[in-house]
Amino acid sequence: MYGYSPTYYYCVHRNIPSMAWPLSKVMLNQKLRALWEQHIYWTRLTVNAIVGGQPDEKETTERLLRNATDFAEALTPFYGPAIAARFGELLREHLTIAAELVKALLAGNTAAAEDAQKRWFANADAIAEFLSRINPYWSQTEWKNMLYDHLRLLSIEVTSRIAGNYKENIAINDQIEPQALMMADVMTNGIVQQFPAAFTR
Template sequence: MYGYYGYPLYDWRLNPPMTWSPSKVMLDRQLRALWEQHVYWTRLTVNSIIERLPDESVTTARLLRNAADFGAALEPIYGPAIAAAFAELLRGHLTIAAELVKALLAGNTAAAEDAQKRWYENADDIALFLSRINPYWSQAEWQKMMHEHLRLLTSEVSTKLMKNYEENVALGDQIEAQALEMADMMTTGIIQQFPARFNL
């Protein structure tokens, strides 16, 4: 099986790095923190929108900072142009999510369906983009992971709207675990692509 540029795909689950240098650990910690912040601030923003809390604007602003923080993390590795492009795609993912929540809260089915459609298109764009910049990142695998991420977030929003709090909290645990899988997949691909950079 081959990736976008014809490189053989690397199965990060079957072939994890065997040794962890301090630089590898630092990268993994950084990406895990960013993905955890991604889902943490998404959850808080969803809650603020649905409950019409006064912190909605500042909470949303902090959520959107996650896209810029991802860009800053990737810039030393991939350069400013690629980092900025990824940050823009991720910002789109976050802003569409907020649109979707507001449409669902208002009972605007047409707007919700439009946002959902654009949300999945954005997820597919992210998967394609990542597969193009790293031969060890599979477009199909990233698409699968991103679609699962959206499915879980949609369920989180739905259970919050329905006031099914126990299921909502349980979904939060699933979302965090799945986000950490994406972080590890991202870390492993970068290490495989730039092994010399992470020897120390």
């Protein structure tokens, strides 16, 4: 949006064959995949509710924001409540800025939209930096690239919905889902590498 053309490179997804995974790792991966799926699912529903002026906008947005709390709960066993809560705060900021951006674009408020978009990418930078500090197996550059890609795809989803280009809007979701699952897998592998004793069986 607004002429933003990020330059980044797709990371090489380091996947480990699931047959070699202990049950504990499978369960963690399923949990994180579910959280990232819920992240994009409720983001989409919230965007649609805002753009369409749906009566469930408040409730849908509240459910979306719960995703940040759910992520914090999933990370607490590994990083403790304080670090996990900080990640939840950063993710909640990501979600609230997204809602601001949608409303600004819908209202045609270019200045507000540009400000929200700037803060959105700054938040992505902060998340990437934070994750790289708490886990030596999470690359700041890799997370920044993945989060930028996530924002780029969501931006297209929002603008196509506002424009009423529903065919493109649906098609872009086919790209959003696997990209989100890739982030879940990278998150899983990093945790397992950092805490190998927790995943022996």
